[in-house]
Amino acid sequence: MVTLPKEMKRYCPHCDSHQTHIVKEDTKRSTSAMSKKHRKNQRKIDKGYGSFPFEDPSHRSRGRKNPTSEKKDLKLKCKECGKSHKPNDQIRAAKFNIE
Numbered sequence: 001m002v003t004l005p006k007e008m009k010r011y012c013p014h015c016d017s018h019q020t021h022i023v024k025e026d027t028k029r030s031t032s033a034m035s036k037k038h039r040k041n042q043r044k045i046d047k048g049y050g051s052f053p054f055e056d057p058s059h060r061s062r063g064r065k066n067p068t069s070e071k072k073d074l075k076l077k078c079k080e081c082g083k084s085h086k087p088n089d090q091i092r093a094a095k096f097n098i099e
């Protein structure tokens with residue numbers, strides 16, 4: 001469990017100086033079903049080649065244990081200029097909350 005502070009003092013590329021930022025979790029937008037990326041993947045699944053699509057998830061990770069943690073997308077909003085950006089160093093955690 002990783003706890004992050006609500007406000008952090010980080011470098012703002014827009015102000016070109018260190019400012020206090022509001023930390024938020026970046027929510028992923030749902031991708032459209034007709035996107036090129038999705039169509040290409042669907043073509044692969046329908047047709048199939050080699051060992052694709054993979055059935056066993058452990059096979060995909062080459063016998064290794066599947067990681068439960070994932071890289072979290074954070075959004076930093078500058079208090080000075082109001083613009084937001086992503087941090088360069090993303091954290092990796094199974095669970096995390098912002099206090």
Ligand SMILES: [Zn+2]
Pocket residue numbers: 012013014015016019078079080081082083
């Ligand atoms: Zn700024």
